Amino acid sequence: MKKVSETILKIITIGAAIITISVLLFIIIFILIKGTPYIKPSLFSLSYNSENVSLMPALISTVAMTILSLVIAAPVSIFAAIWLCEYARRGNKLVKLVRITAETLSGIPSIVYGLFGMLFFVSFLGWGYSLLAGAFTLSVMILPLILRSTEEALTAVPDAWREGSFGLGAGKLRTVMRIILPAAAPGIFSGIILAVGRIVGESAALIYTAGSVAQIPENVFASARTLSVHMYALSSEGLHVGEGYATAVILLIVVVLINAASAAIAKKVGGYR
């Protein structure tokens, strides 16, 4: 009896792990088989038209969107984390409020960000469907992500380093900039990489903020579609599903690279601790 239950538990545990991994492999192999035949040089031509649904403009827009969102969100979230960890006093009411709101932000689904971006950046501020409205919407979305990982990285820096720096006569700001931030850099960087992953995969928050024009945007006030939005557009048009799978292959490659980079950094951080 005892042996039987032990065997059953063993089977369901290992079975579940096998299911998880086979689902992953199935998805990846399926996308590769469907998408790879459609990856041709013409898919990377600089202009999109109804005969050649090039993904190059979307790729360029994705890079632009990522850089713009990071430029807006990274300084703000890193500064906020510095204030929370290095400046604010323990038990400060404001600290608690900042933490609660950041947690709230990290739970809000992307479509709600999309609605907010549409109401605030697109309509209220009058930016229209644009790269800029999309980037601001995304930067609110990734703020809690970078904030959290920066906080973790800052608290991991030993207090002795701070005391040593003060003991040598450095001020607070110099200690933060010269001692703490460099030591915390890998952790902060891995947060930024996670944020890049979210930006690249995002679609619901962008459809009604950045719009879905399939050309290379001329400036930040032009509408643009990222790779994920491009994929959704192709699937709802239903005419070029093959090219959609090809886009999925490119997205998968990006995600694998991002994960590898963040794993490499995590290893480095682990070694340093």
Place this chain on the structure above:
Amino acid sequence: MSKKLELIMRAKIDGEIFARSIFALSAVISILAVALICVFLAANSFPALREIGVLKFLFGTSWKPSDIPPSYGVLPMILGSLYVTAGAVIIGVPIGVLTAVFLAKCCPKKIYKLIKPGVDLLAGIPSVVYGFFGMAILLPVFGGSIISASILLGIMILPTVIGLSEAALRAVPESYYEGALALGAGHYRATFAAVLPAAKSGIFAAVILGIGRAIGETMAVIMVAGNQARIPSSIFKGVRTLTSNIVLEMGYAEGLHRQALIATGLVLFVFILIINLSFQALKSRSKS
């Protein structure tokens, strides 16, 4: 000489104060963001709620914005979201928790190094890619239906459930497991009877976070759920969720219709706030 020194000191102090205020201002931005989101969602949906009536909006069973007169009842979408989320939990949670047990307690290190990055990859795959996969694999078998959406969402919440459950299982003191072994239990019995119950509140927190992800998921659901705005009669019928309602109609909606869609977003937002609060409460309990 001393005057010069004084100037340098003063500049330094000014710099410190300047930096401190910049840092504090940045911290306030997350408060500002939440406040703005609440204000803009509420302000833009209140006119519609007043015109339609809150009860009629929440419990109205028909959503026909193009009829004359139009009707805006969001109950089918609320039920749709709840059904597909429940389905996702039924499919995703058992597999996720058991996989977490395997990773935390039964997994040789070499295999762990292969599976863990796989789970991270599952978390990184964009929802549109899941949608494409679902359209090609699930639609031919189940059609656009609750069951298709549940299976796809069940897969999508796996990494969330696995990650947090694994952490909760690892946080259980080794003595629980050893105690059970000493009482004569085998490895798996000890894990399931002693370690798993001890990690209960952490695993509940993982499930709640998974629910939050499932109810907020948009693009993948649109691609496989069928999207009919009516109360479904079986799990093989199509449904529309709160999230898909917004994306499907926002493109052409105007006036009251547009405000009603924003109000749909407000309903979703309230759901998410409730889920977040229960997650916080559970997390603080599992810590203590």
